[in-house]
Amino acid sequence: MALDENALIRAVTAAHPAPAGVLGIGDDCCVWTPRGPTCLSVDAIAEGRHFTADADPRLVGRKAAAAALSDLAAMGAVPVGAAVAISCPARWDAGAVMAGLGAELMRHGCPLLGGDTTGADSLVVSVTVWGEGDPAAGGRLLRRSGAGPGDLLVVSGPLGGSLRSGRHLTPEPRLAEGRWLARHGFVHALMDLSDGLAADAPKLATASACGCLLLPEQVPVHPDVPDFSDTITAALCDGEDYELLAAVEASQWPTLQLAWPFAHPLAVVGWLLPEPGAWMEDRHQRRVPLAMRGYEHR
């Protein structure tokens, strides 16, 4: 049975009325009036790479939406809209994928304003999201490039074990945390962790023309990582954590730690260095080259 594109679009349109003043699904484009600088990201997940052929289709949709929203969180942005392209074989329930996707978007106040559906040999869900800076942060959007040497690297929650435990299907985009961080001028740079801290921290450092030193013993390990395993490697390398990584002015750390209003404590995981390169502290507090790599989707 082929995907009934028109029926799917009708169902999605009914479930997602556009906000006042916004033209949603049904025309050649959606139309909205931005209030200022706007950020946008596209994120695709594919069968056999980001989920298995036997995954719950609602969770696949949820993951596609959450992974995309995490990119808005990583800018400290407020979601404005989303558009989805779903390429779906007949063996997948496209309606269930869309239901999971739509529910996740709605949970975060992000209207679904556009979409395209096609048939395909394997399921691919591509989600475009866009947003604006929070007026409470003066519209500020946080990039990876704003940090400098001597900044502390902090993460918004424990890391590791996401793929093994199945937690990777229900990532929690840290939108509120990102908005809060954007309101504080001593937070200099921000990104989200999708490929593991060992891969992602060097990206933030490079974007800020710095090197980085990771402190493996201080990285908070997620309870999903099994006891008596190599918990530190898991926390640094597993990928798909979708926590935030921020670079903050070191002298402001005590202030930040006290003011942080969220359930999971912020944790210091490293420093930015004036010279390039990726480094870590070994058990004797010596600086050695970073031996670990992140997770690569193949």
Added chain:
Amino acid sequence: MALDENALIRAVTAAHPAPAGVLGIGDDCCVWTPRGPTCLSVDAIAEGRHFTADADPRLVGRKAAAAALSDLAAMGAVPVGAAVAISCPARWDAGAVMAGLGAELMRHGCPLLGGDTTGADSLVVSVTVWGEGDPAAGGRLLRRSGAGPGDLLVVSGPLGGSLRSGRHLTPEPRLAEGRWLARHGFVHALMDLSDGLAADAPKLATASACGCLLLPEQVPVHPDVPDFSDTITAALCDGEDYELLAAVEASQWPTLQLAWPFAHPLAVVGWLLPEPGAWMEDRHQRRVPLAMRGYEHR
């Protein structure tokens, strides 16, 4: 061999420097400052549905970009940016797909500002484009819903034969034509033709709370449609024409026809009706129900 995501992103970034004041590829999101109401569309093409497994990868990329840009043309918009999600098996040359896509975007002045790459079992290319109303048109964006009964339906070029001839791989997004039409207040509604006039004209009519009457004998037939075939059905039903369909105030038609500055003449193909339904004129100028359906991608 798996797709080398980082190498591909580096090559694409080098080929697509962001315009001044715009943050392009390399952060969690791209960032730009809109000048007014903004329109956005996502368009996906999939192996086996929109192109065959032996298609030239550069043409696949070109088609993905052109089909997306055609949605901006259909609003009369000026392109502002694009983001691509490519899900690519190892048997496809992802670099060639991206080269064709990037060249087509550049040809139309649309910078590539974001992207995501994944592996996949079959090739899917999803392109998000966004744009703004032309300042010369007062920022006006044309929707499907602005027309009324008694408006004429006109098309921007000849139709049919696109799939059979291979022309579907090199569609020409009618961006200049769309911008020109948006500058004229007597043009009430606009869309692009992707599923065939017989399928698409009723969509414009319904969005404008009208019915439509098509004039099959007047539809301009593309030279790609073979002689001695059912040329009229081909012109109404073949799909993937990517010409524009506009609803214009009937009394202004002579003015519009004279002023139209483009190579292909505008052609009248029907009327909008006060009552719902899709109709056509038969050879005896009698109104009969529209017997033809458009093209459905399966």
